[in-house]
Amino acid sequence: MTEKKLLLTGNEAAVLGAIAAGAKIMFGYPITPATEILQGWIGKADKSDELQYLQTEDEIAAGFGVLGAVLAGEIAFTASAGPGHVLLQDPLSMAENLRLPFVGIMMQRGGPSTGTVNFSQQEVNLAAFGGNGDGIRLVYSASSVLEMYTLTQEAFQMAWRYRFPTILLGDGYLGKMKTVVELPADRADVKAEPILKEVSESTNIRNCYSSEADLAEVLQKNLADWNHARKSLVLSESYELDGAETVIVAHGLVASAAKDAVSILRKSGVKIGLFRPITLHPFDTEVLKKAVAKAKKVMIFESSLNQLARIVKYELADQKVNYEEVSKPAEGFTAAEIIKAVKGK
Amino acid sequence: MENIAPISWKKSSKPHLFCPGCGHGIVLKQLGYAFDEMKIARDVTFGIDIGCSLLAWNFFDADTIQTHHGRTTSVMVGYKMAKPERIALAYMGDGGGYAIGLQALLHAAYRNNPVTVILVNNENYAMTGGQSSPTTPVGMVTSTSPNGKRAEFGKGLHGPELISEIAAPNAYIARVSISNPIQLKITLKKAIENQVKNKVFSFVEVLSICPTNWKTNAKESFEILREAEKLYPIKEFTKEKEVEK
Structure with missing residues (x-):
């Protein structure tokens, strides 16, 4: 409604x-x-x-x-x-x-x-x-x-x-x-x-x-x-994570670009999905753990050096994960850039 | 003590934790009498700064919030916006009010926010062990002015004078001393009444003593206080302003 x-x-x-x-x-x-x-x-x-x-x-x-x-x-x-x-x-x-x-x-x-x-x-x-x-x-x-x-x-x-x-x-x-x-x-x-x-009983706070x-x-x-x-x-969005071999982790507007990238890549047969934390703190660790369990690679995209990556790596400390961090401090991402990064070009 | 203690004092928190001879006890006793005589303890929300004033966090049987360095004015301004029917008091020292929190104090006065600020001036940062503050007089020895405060660091910030320059004509602004407890109580009552009746800003600076950091006995403490009263005149600043007009 x-x-x-x-x-x-x-x-x-x-x-x-x-x-x-x-x-x-x-x-x-x-x-x-x-x-x-x-x-x-x-x-x-x-x-x-x-x-x-x-x-x-x-x-x-x-x-x-x-x-x-x-x-x-x-x-x-x-x-x-x-x-x-x-x-x-x-x-x-x-x-x-x-x-x-x-x-x-x-x-x-x-x-x-x-x-x-x-x-x-x-x-x-x-x-x-x-x-x-x-x-x-x-x-x-x-x-x-x-x-x-x-x-x-x-x-x-x-x-x-x-x-x-x-x-x-x-x-x-x-x-x-x-x-x-x-x-x-x-x-x-x-x-x-x-x-x-x-x-009548006063509240005294220090x-x-x-x-x-x-x-x-x-x-x-x-x-x-x-x-x-x-x-x-905890809140998160899972997009195309079923069978995803590559899991993108991104938040905010970068995740919005990543979602477009995933949508385009899926159409060309790439097994890729997006995990978007909506709460960065606390973090929806359980959902991400399931998503990465069978993934070959986790790619973290963010417009800062590694502020999201540190959270992700801490939360997934007990998982064996192959990470790739794509950081562009204070610069944005387009879907095309993300696609390029995923394809390794 | 039972016979003379203000009714508004929270008995379970007495004896209080201020140092023996500290001026805060005198200020808080007169403030307690003011609450009693005005029958307002239940209507007061008491905001207190950190520094020695924090020891008053459970001093009164009145709702009390102790906040961070110099932030009491801002907290009480926000509180009063939400609860205009309550009496909002902000209690702080010269370090909290005249150094780290001066910006908040000046702007609350400038906007004429309906809060009452009580600033106890003992001419040093007492809780941290007696460092030089904006009101430390030239020549006074403190742990950050070991050879006596130099004139180049300021001759003593005159808060009520400064505030009265920018405050609205109906703001109540005064300086008193703990050497005259009756005048202190009357002044505190006037400042609170101005908030209640006129819904405007009030400010009272109370000259006080710090025997622990000054390393003085009672007589010597009051000798320093007499000097402070010469440097920082005891008066109401509001009245003068009205006379000028």
Whole structure:
């Protein structure tokens, strides 16, 4: 069942996804290529009595503003990229330890730092492991404009259900490309409640502990919850994996090109398939393990040096796999390039 | 203690963990009396910074969130947007408010966000062992100014003066000292009332003492405090602004 057909950019789809999920406040700082999310939200908020926004002095204030709002029980978020994503590691770390449902939409740009303004997949490490903790964050990677809508909703839903900080990764091409999408009518059911509870027994929360043992107790509980939730959180797409001798692993927009490549190669009889992780963290290891069990080769395509490859190799550490990594840091892939790489030319 | 302790104090967290002679105890006692007299402890959400102020994370029987270095203002601004009916207090030291968190503090004042910031100025980074801070006076010996703070590193940042330059006319801005607890309490109440009634920004700097890092006894601590009161004048900045107009 579809709601309506709209001509949307990825950034516009993210705004609609946030509204559909029941988000009420956005905190943000302008940064290419995520700026249109802030602008789009403000455009909606100025016509609404329900939606609020704050254009902050920097991303640190935006991130901690989100934390203040979620402590009050409001569904809130920010959107950023590159250097802003770096500054957001401080609030993300607090959210990680205090289990606050922080949601950030990160439209990756080329790095390090200000690098280029349009595209990369170089913020995977930052999103999943960027804080000074052990990386208990939920990270999604969108590969289409439609997913910028659906996964934004998924991000809010899971952040509030499991209380892990949650990041949706996109990139500048995805944010700015415009396409016709049919938005599904199904909406995320996000249940938000105050974390500072305002009841007679006061809620006192700290993120600084008196001893290693005190902190360890908190961390062990958080890790146990994370491991318990993994199965419910992982998402992936399997495409033409039946009988695939070559398994491509790619995420985001690169996976979109890889899917085209697989489709073309299959028509010419090449036994090839695509595994696309939708959650990069946690990772849908079980599905990938099945896919690679009979494969001769696993090819990892990514627009970063080996940020996806490290995750894949760690998750498949107990498998005997013949890897080929095709990395193009901060540059995109066409289907033709992927076909060429598969054919070894 | 039972007879004089503010009702809003969380009894299970007392005796508190601040060093003997620390000024925070005086500030938090007067703040507790302010909560009691205004009957607002249940309506307050108390945000506290890291540094010595973090030891107040369970000080009051009020909802409390302890956050990261200099980030308390931002957290409380976000909180207040979501809960405009609550009283949002941000509690921090001179390192958190005037160094690492100054940007957030200035912009909250500039936007006139309806939060009340209480900054306890003991002229050093105390939790980390007494390093020079933006408010350390020239000549003071700290672990990062072992021969006395040099004038080239700044003569002492005047926070309320700076903030009042950019704050809205109806923002309440004041500096007080722990040497006058009654005035301290009255000032804290005014700052909170301004948030409640006028829904605007308030800021109180409280000059305080740090006997542990200063390595001073009670008399010597208050001698340093007297000098601080000369460098950093005790006054309300809002009123002056109104008189000017």
